[in-house]
Amino acid sequence: MTGIEGQDLLPRPRISPDNAPFWEGCREGRLMLPTCTGCGRAHLPPGPVCPFCLSSALDWREAKGTGTISTWTVVHKVWFPIFADRVPYNVIQVQLDEGPRLTARLVESDAPPKVGQRVSVLFEQLDAELAMPAFRPLAG
Amino acid sequence: MSQIRPVVAGVGTTSYGRLPEMDAYDLGMAALTEALEDCGLGFDALDAVVINRIPDYQRFCEIAGIDPQYVTITPGHGRFAAICIEHAVTLLRSGRYNTVALVYGNNGRSAGDAYGGADDSYGSGGGGLWFPYGMTSPGAFHALMMRRHMELYGTTPEQLAQVPITFRDHASLNPQAVMRDRIDLETYLSARMICEPLRLFDYCLINDGGVALVLTTEERGRDLARPPVHVRGAALQTAFKGSMFPPDDFWAAPLASVAERSLGEAGLSREDMSALMIYDNFAPTVLFSLEGLGYCGRGESGPYVAEGHLALGGRHPTNTSGGHLSESYMQGWALNVEAVRQLRGECGARQVEGAANVHYAAAAPVCSSIIYSTEAS
Numbered sequence: 001m002t003g004i005e006g007q008d009l010l011p012r013p014r015i016s017p018d019n020a021p022f023w024e025g026c027r028e029g030r031l032m033l034p035t036c037t038g039c040g041r042a043h044l045p046p047g048p049v050c051p052f053c054l055s056s057a058l059d060w061r062e063a064k065g066t067g068t069i070s071t072w073t074v075v076h077k078v079w080f081p082i083f084a085d086r087v088p089y090n091v092i093q094v095q096l097d098e099g100p101r102l103t104a105r106l107v108e109s110d111a112p113p114k115v116g117q118r119v120s121v122l123f124e125q126l127d128a129e130l131a132m133p134a135f136r137p138l139a140g
Numbered sequence: 141m142s143q144i145r146p147v148v149a150g151v152g153t154t155s156y157g158r159l160p161e162m163d164a165y166d167l168g169m170a171a172l173t174e175a176l177e178d179c180g181l182g183f184d185a186l187d188a189v190v191i192n193r194i195p196d197y198q199r200f201c202e203i204a205g206i207d208p209q210y211v212t213i214t215p216g217h218g219r220f221a222a223i224c225i226e227h228a229v230t231l232l233r234s235g236r237y238n239t240v241a242l243v244y245g246n247n248g249r250s251a252g253d254a255y256g257g258a259d260d261s262y263g264s265g266g267g268g269l270w271f272p273y274g275m276t277s278p279g280a281f282h283a284l285m286m287r288r289h290m291e292l293y294g295t296t297p298e299q300l301a302q303v304p305i306t307f308r309d310h311a312s313l314n315p316q317a318v319m320r321d322r323i324d325l326e327t328y329l330s331a332r333m334i335c336e337p338l339r340l341f342d343y344c345l346i347n348d349g350g351v352a353l354v355l356t357t358e359e360r361g362r363d364l365a366r367p368p369v370h371v372r373g374a375a376l377q378t379a380f381k382g383s384m385f386p387p388d389d390f391w392a393a394p395l396a397s398v399a400e401r402s403l404g405e406a407g408l409s410r411e412d413m414s415a416l417m418i419y420d421n422f423a424p425t426v427l428f429s430l431e432g433l434g435y436c437g438r439g440e441s442g443p444y445v446a447e448g449h450l451a452l453g454g455r456h457p458t459n460t461s462g463g464h465l466s467e468s469y470m471q472g473w474a475l476n477v478e479a480v481r482q483l484r485g486e487c488g489a490r491q492v493e494g495a496a497n498v499h500y501a502a503a504a505p506v507c508s509s510i511i512y513s514t515e516a517s
Contacts (some may be wrong), residue, residue, distance in 0.1 A: 073280055080271070
């Protein structure tokens with residue numbers, strides 16, 4: 001990814017016209033997904049047509065923000081200098097109830113993640129411009 | 141289908157390790173020189189050249205002093221070993237080219253390649269969106285896959301450990317292997333975690349080295365210095381959709397497709413295979429490959445490897461050279477050479493007696509399967 005000037009900075013995603021509504025949604029505390037108005041299915045990554053029915057009638061819609069952990073890892077190796085004092089840290093993969101998957105972090109949990117665990121989204125403000133989805137265990 | 145039968149006529153490899161005095165051109169050139177000497181052909185016999193990972197095809201051919209009719213160059217991704225071999229097969233079967241060289245040179249160790257962090261572009265680079273959460277590296281990608289396999293099927297670290305332990309046993313019999321000291325379960329389990337559940341010995345060994353293969357037609361191969369090894373079946377299948385995430389099926393569908401097509405083309409079954417060469421960038425890909433290719437049932441690869449089927453003397457000796465985990469990470473290329481050397485009976489202490497058919501396969505966003513045989517179909 002681009003945008004890494006100093007070694008001590010957070011590596012940043014490349015925000016493009018295609019995916020900008022996703023990141024704007026994160027800043028507003030809303031999980032936005034490109035959704036087909038024809039077949040009704042949501043998809044990621046954003047693209048010019050629905051990957052399921054090839055319709056170009058797409059709209060950004062707010063997701064429920066709930067999903068299921070499909071897998072996870074705990075990273076021990078320091079790949080980015082800024083993570084040197086954060087290892088080991090978890091990375092989870094969440095299958096959203098609308099279908100698409102996200103990579104994120106599990107927070108507010110004392111136990112390790114578990115495949116099949118239900119989670120709900122919150123948003124972490126990582127710096128002045130960047131907010132990203134994280135997940136917490138779903139109550140109940 | 142064309143009646144032309146492609147064969148491997150010559151193979152060449154450099155030593156593997158830290159070779160800072162050689163760049164990727166030098167490594168590829170040394171390997172190609174050995175491959176041509178192996179089959180008794182000169183550089184001028186090559187009418188097609190396929191370059192992999194070496195930076196520039198023009199420079200390489202200029203140094204070699206050759207003007208082949210056809211040339212192309214491919215990215216330095218491990219999945220491209222099989223793509224290049226499939227390409228050579230297609231060129232030969234077309235009848236337009238007679239002798240094809242495949243040349244690979246990798247100076248990744250001296251160049252400091254690490255496959256993670258800011259320069260990570262594993263696959264399409266689409267996963268870069270997740271860098272702010274520290275998600276990077278193909279190792280973490282495969283760790284995600286392995287964790288899911290463990291929780292779905294109950295696969296254990298002790299079962300996974302049998303892959304690197306067995307391959308290290310094989311490497312101890314291979315003078316060319318970089319890591320030859322045997323490891324036991326305790327050593328495996330006490331090694332440091334990299335990305336849970338993957339530990340140090342689940343990772344391949346980045347090294348410098350070069351590999352080359354010379355392919356020609358059966359008709360021409362018959363008259364050359366070494367016994368020709370038939371490329372009796374080959375197939376590729378991509379799995380790009382949604383590939384910034386690990387596939388939920390552990391690539392079972394594309395692996396099943398390439399296995400059926402390549403075995404069908406060869407007219408052989410799994411039971412006919414004397415040995416397997418399975419792309420082992422990380423230990424888990426061996427488990428996923430065994431299941432997807434049909435050597436064991438879905439979800440059963442953990443108990444299967446624990447039963448010892450991958451060891452020399454087992455049902456299907458696998459990665460007899462030590463593979464990427466212990467010989468050297470030559471991105472599939474050296475495993476294809478090992479297949480050829482097994483079929484020629486050149487493997488010394490690690491030779492599979494009477495080897496007749498060897499199956500190479502890779503589980504990745506481009507899945508591949510190649511069947512090598514001593515006999516034509």
